Amino acid sequence: MEHELRAEYVDGAEPEDGEVKTWHVVREEEATGMCGRELSPEAALRSVDDWGNAGMPICHSCGALYLRESP
Numbered sequence: 001m002e003h004e005l006r007a008e009y010v011d012g013a014e015p016e017d018g019e020v021k022t023w024h025v026v027r028e029e030e031a032t033g034m035c036g037r038e039l040s041p042e043a044a045l046r047s048v049d050d051w052g053n054a055g056m057p058i059c060h061s062c063g064a065l066y067l068r069e070s071p
Contacts, residue, residue, distance in 0.1 A: 002028035005046040015042045025062035035061035
């Protein structure tokens with residue numbers, strides 16, 4: 001199964017003017033984090049390869065679930 005990182009923005013801001021609060025792991029092309037958080041389908045995406053990079057705030061719950069699902 002393919003995964004991506006999708007942004008959650010500070011204070012519910014819209015993607016075009018929002019500061020990223022945290023990154024959630026989503027199954028490819030979905031807008032719901034593995035933790036259950038509903039995210040904007042317009043939110044920024046990054047490669048799941050960025051998971052674990054210093055300075056990137058990743059949802060702890062999504063990270064734990066992603067590790068369980070990863071080969």
